[in-house]
Amino acid sequence: xxxxxxxxxxxxxxxxxxxxxWERIEANLHRSEG
Amino acid sequence: MxxxxxxxxxxxxxxxxxxxxNAEDVLQDxxxxxxxxxxxxxxxxxxxxxxxxxxVNTCIRYLEKEKRLxxxxxxxxxxxxxxxxxxxDQMSADELMGLIDKLPDGYRTVFxxxxxxxxxxxxxAEMLGIEESSSRSQLTKARKYIQRSLAATQKVEL
Numbered sequence: 123x124x125x126x127x128x129x130x131x132x133x134x135x136x137x138x139x140x141x142x143x144w145e146r147i148e149a150n151l152h153r154s155e156g
Numbered sequence: 157m158x159x160x161x162x163x164x165x166x167x168x169x170x171x172x173x174x175x176x177x178n179a180e181d182v183l184q185d186x187x188x189x190x191x192x193x194x195x196x197x198x199x200x201x202x203x204x205x206x207x208x209x210x211x212v213n214t215c216i217r218y219l220e221k222e223k224r225l226x227x228x229x230x231x232x233x234x235x236x237x238x239x240x241x242x243x244x245d246q247m248s249a250d251e252l253m254g255l256i257d258k259l260p261d262g263y264r265t266v267f268x269x270x271x272x273x274x275x276x277x278x279x280x281a282e283m284l285g286i287e288e289s290s291s292r293s294q295l296t297k298a299r300k301y302i303q304r305s306l307a308a309t310q311k312v313e314l
Contacts, residue, residue, distance in 0.1 A: 129272050132256075139183065
């Protein structure tokens with residue numbers, strides 16, 4: 123019997139990410155390098 | 157690429173901890189930390205486990221910074237409850253995520269750390285700077301809150 127449905131269904135759950143998030147990360151990394 | 161491989165997983169983690177409105181911002185901060193501290197990964201344990209920990213810690217730091225982590229004390233006397241696992245088994249991941257979304261920040265953080273990430277109360281207490289007993293009481297309150305939410309949607313009887 124499944125004893126922890128929250129873990130079973132959500133531990134590896136994924137959600138789509140908007141494309142512009144990577145651009146924001148890249149910009150931040152370049153800023154911190156500079 | 158590391159981002160493409162892990163961003164959907166970390167996005168889900170961020171949403172679980174900080175809610176959908178702030179998840180993208182915290183995901184961004186998580187990846188910045190991951191790239192900044194990548195050299196500190198020592199091949200001890202799985203790489204995915206390390207990435208998860210960085211992300212969860214970033215979520216906690218965000219909640220603390222936003223003062224969204226008021227940990228309540230003195231929850232003695234709250235009765236334990238029981239929800240038949242079959243009720244939760246029949247719910248989708250999105251429905252379970254919806255239940256977690258409704259939890260107050262403090263309850264949600266402890267619930268996520270213990271029930272989903274699998275941290276022990278001692279570890280949670282250290283991560284959040286609280287007493288172990290507070291972690292236990294937050295979890296009890298979170299479970300009761302979920303039971304009430306289920307009752308409100310008539311999935312269980314109180």
